[in-house]
Amino acid sequence: MLELMSQAPSPITPGTYFGWGDVMIQSGNLVVIIAMLVLFVLALVLPFPGGRSRK
């Protein structure tokens, strides 16, 4: 068991943080929020494939 557990990785790293005054956010969380905003905008502007041929 100990041998098995020793093989398990320990990926605990503090990560990269961005800060503007009182606002602080981790890079991973910032990437997810930006990706959602990009998806939101693209969903409004991109044409839907085959959309014009439907009734």
Next chain:
Amino acid sequence: MSTVKESSPDPEVAGTGAYTWTGKSRQWFLRHLPPDKLLPEDQPSYVATWAYVFGMGAVAGLVFIIGSGVVLSLNGPQWYHVSSLGHFTNSVHLWSVELFFMFMVVHLWIKFWMAAWRGGRLLTWITGMVAFLVSIVTAFTGYLLQTNFDSQWIAFEAKDALNAVGIGAWFNVANLGQIFMWHIMLLPLAVGAVVALHVVMVRAHGVVPPLDAAETDAQLCDSNGTSPEPEANQP
């Protein structure tokens, strides 16, 4: 004889089955959830836009979450923390959750700006919000199950908050076995039930039309040729 059956108000004489709870249930379901509404073959043209994709994207994410979660639960922590295939399945579980939440949040934004609770769809909106909240709790218990220093940190930060609101005694985030059961049994059932109810509500009421189509679009008229519900009567 058949004339008497059709005109009789007595359900036992009429043979409708409405005198039993099964018969009454069948009639209620057929009236509110007819098969052609539950499994429609086409949708109005305004549905052909990316804005209407994200709800089903979230459901697809949930399917992958449940599938990978079942594999994880059948093999156990010593498998998914150590073996390569276990790590891969664990990662599929995590990234399905990431996509599930991203699609769900974009779905929420789009439906909010469409005022998607129009036309008697208030319960659809409420079940969607409840699904979002229950999903957050489920994901939180998932992060507690990493069994590393990260999960220990999350648990001991969260226990103060949960104790402050008075539920720490029976929802103990420092009790790994209890949180494990919440994560793989109770909360998945809750998420599945609420999401299923949400999808059924969408089917029952139909997808919400765009704001500028609500009054004039002929596709919103039902098969009897009646006009769509006026906005003034909608919640």
